[in-house]
Amino acid sequence: xxxxxxxxxxxxxxxxxxxxxxxxxxxxxxxxxxxxxxxxxxxxxxxxxxxxxxxxxxxxxxxxxxxxxxxxxxxxxxxxxxxxxxxxxxxxxxxxxxxxxxxxxxxxxxxxxxxxxxxxxxxxxxxxxxxxxxxxxxxxxxxxxxxxxxxxxxxxxxxxxxxxxxxxxxxxxxxxxxxxxxxxxxxxxxxxxxxxxxxxxxxxxxxxxxxxxxxxxxxxxxxxxxxxxxxxxxxxxxxxxxxxxxxxxxxxxxxxxxxxxxxxxxxxxxxxxxxxxxxxxxxxxxxxxxxxxxxxxxxxxxxxxxxxxxxxxxxxxxxxxxxxxxxxxxxxxxxxxxxxxxxxxxx
Amino acid sequence: xxxxxxxxxxxxxxxxxxxxxxxxxxxxxxxxxxxxxxxxxxxxxxxxxxxxxxxxxxxxxxxxxxxxxxxxxxxxxxxxxxxxxxxxxxxxxxxxxxxxxxxxxxxxxxxxxxxxxxxxxxxxxxxxxxxxxxxxxxxxxxxxxxxxxxxxxxxxxxxxxxxxxxxxxxxxxxxxxxxxxxxxxxxxxxxxxxxxxxxxxxxxxxxxxxxxxxxxxxxxxxxxxxxxxxxx
Numbered sequence: 057x058x059x060x061x062x063x064x065x066x067x068x069x070x071x072x073x074x075x076x077x078x079x080x081x082x083x084x085x086x087x088x089x090x091x092x093x094x095x096x097x098x099x100x101x102x103x104x105x106x107x108x109x110x111x112x113x114x115x116x117x118x119x120x121x122x123x124x125x126x127x128x129x130x131x132x133x134x135x136x137x138x139x140x141x142x143x144x145x146x147x148x149x150x151x152x153x154x155x156x157x158x159x160x161x162x163x164x165x166x167x168x169x170x171x172x173x174x175x176x177x178x179x180x181x182x183x184x185x186x187x188x189x190x191x192x193x194x195x196x197x198x199x200x201x202x203x204x205x206x207x208x209x210x211x212x213x214x215x216x217x218x219x220x221x222x223x224x225x226x227x228x229x230x231x232x233x234x235x236x237x238x239x240x241x242x243x244x245x246x247x248x249x250x251x252x253x254x255x256x257x258x259x260x261x262x263x264x265x266x267x268x269x270x271x272x273x274x275x276x277x278x279x280x281x282x283x284x285x286x287x288x289x290x291x292x293x294x295x296x297x298x299x300x301x302x303x304x305x306x307x308x309x310x311x312x313x314x315x316x317x318x319x320x321x322x323x324x325x326x327x328x329x330x331x332x333x334x335x336x337x338x339x340x341x342x343x344x345x346x347x348x349x350x351x352x353x354x355x356x357x358x359x360x361x362x363x364x365x366x367x368x369x370x371x372x373x374x375x376x377x378x379x380x381x382x383x384x385x386x387x388x389x390x391x392x393x394x395x396x397x398x399x400x401x402x403x
Numbered sequence: 404x405x406x407x408x409x410x411x412x413x414x415x416x417x418x419x420x421x422x423x424x425x426x427x428x429x430x431x432x433x434x435x436x437x438x439x440x441x442x443x444x445x446x447x448x449x450x451x452x453x454x455x456x457x458x459x460x461x462x463x464x465x466x467x468x469x470x471x472x473x474x475x476x477x478x479x480x481x482x483x484x485x486x487x488x489x490x491x492x493x494x495x496x497x498x499x500x501x502x503x504x505x506x507x508x509x510x511x512x513x514x515x516x517x518x519x520x521x522x523x524x525x526x527x528x529x530x531x532x533x534x535x536x537x538x539x540x541x542x543x544x545x546x547x548x549x550x551x552x553x554x555x556x557x558x559x560x561x562x563x564x565x566x567x568x569x570x571x572x573x574x575x576x577x578x579x580x581x582x583x584x585x586x587x588x589x590x591x592x593x594x595x596x597x598x599x600x601x602x603x604x605x606x607x608x609x610x611x612x613x614x615x616x617x618x619x620x621x622x623x624x625x626x627x628x629x630x631x632x633x634x635x
Contacts, residue, residue: 219511394594
């Protein structure tokens with residue numbers, strides 16, 4: 057193809073140029089072929105070019121006869137240059153391919169190492185966190201088994217320990233499972249239209265004990281639009297943020313939840329009057345296994361909450377609050393309105 | 404309000420859980436039958452006619468939801484299913500297949516006993532058509548279509564009343580979104596958010612603080628439950 061095109065061009069150009077300059081055009085054609093295809097077609101293009109050059113250009117035109125002996129040298133040169141160029145460009149391409157392969161392998165190895173590192177840090181962090189409650193349970197239970205004469209008060213304490221620590225273990229495992237599933241992208245939000253007040257209600261019911269004795273206000277405008285979100289995940293998000301507030305602020309200090317529409321987004325804020333967030337830690341608190349100083353948790357709650365926000369196309373950020381305390385702001389993109397509610401009035 | 408002597412068929416393949424159930428239930432006067440597979444469960448159910456089923460959804464030989472549907476087909480005793488955390492769909496399926504309630508593992512014994520009491524009470528109760536239903540400050544008079552909270556009358560739309568009556572007649576039981584949709588909106592309704600919107604309206608009228616409901620409880624991802632005892 058390229059040889060044919062070159063020949064056409066060369067024949068036209070011949071009228072305007074000296075004959076020897078035209079061979080350069082053929083070489084250009086050979087180079088093009090060599091740069092883009094395998095060795096066979098490249099050499100074929102070289103030979104074809106020589107033939108076409110001879111047939112169309114070299115006087116007498118339209119024969120394979122050669123009048124001038126120096127054209128024979130030109131043929132040999134053209135053929136030689138064609139072969140050399142194709143070999144060289146082939147070699148360059150091979151090297152490129154090898155380099156790309158190497159880069160891909162390096163990338164994969166790096167990813168493997170990263171995953172491995174993640175896994176081992178996860179494992180070491182988790183096994184420590186799992187062992188602590190397990191140690192407490194084993195200790196308490198074996199004490200109860202070994203000594204039936206324990207004072208009633210001690211027995212009661214040990215039994216409490218078993219119950220509390222088992223609960224902690226359950227929370228921990230639940231968090232780990234959630235985190236793993238969210239990170240693996242295995243959780244696809246099952247979105248539905250939900251009133252925020254229902255989700256808040258469920259979260260507050262779940263946290264009834266942890267929030268006991270606190271002034272907790274929830275200001276949700278009655279006309280707040282329905283959210284298009286996964287109710288189970290959204291409740292998890294709110295529970296984790298509220299639980300975090302309860303855990304890091306003095307007992308009895310207030311927690312304020314509020315919601316509003318801001319442009320296209322629905323904004324939900326959870327504000328407390330605790331110690332606030334240390335400057336510079338606004339982002340790191342969302343990292344996995346990042347524990348607060350007095351935290352009894354594993355440091356997954358906020359990481360999970362953010363992963364849920366992100367899975368919904370939203371954001372979750374934290375900031376210190378004016379006048380002391382922290383505020384967590386969750387933003388969810390507002391969707392269209394749900395299909396109108398068919399009221400079965402009088403039905 | 405326990406039910407001494409009630410015969411409970413425990414269908415559970417994990418021996419540790421059976422041991423815990425045996426210990427906690429027999430000490431409270433319940434009689435226990437134990438099955439480890441769906442096949443055994445069917446045999447024991449047929450031969451002993453238990454008063455209550457405690458059924459683990461993860462059985463080795465058959466899907467627990469299938470067993471629930473099958474049992475519901477011919478046994479009238481209440482079925483409480485036990486399932487792992489995070490399997491909301493399984494719970495919904497089991498409830499829609501005829502289970503009366505569910506418990507998420509791990510659960511405490513107090514929670515288990517409370518659910519069993521509710522289930523047994525419902526099983527014994529005469530149908531409450533036309534009766535007066537009272538829960539804490541809430542009073543639903545279905546004959547006169549009257550609802551009061553702390554003696555103050557609350558005006559409800561017909562849909563709200565229908566929804567509340569359904570929940571009240573099943574007080575203490577979880578009703579799935581699907582069940583409520585079918586009962587209140589008819590067999591062709593599919594939009595779960597109708598239920599949620601009406602529920603929010605109902606809470607606004609009946610609850611002191613709709614964001615901290617005391618009567619109309621949400622079982623996230625599953626459905627709703629009207630609290631049946633005020634000081635449980």
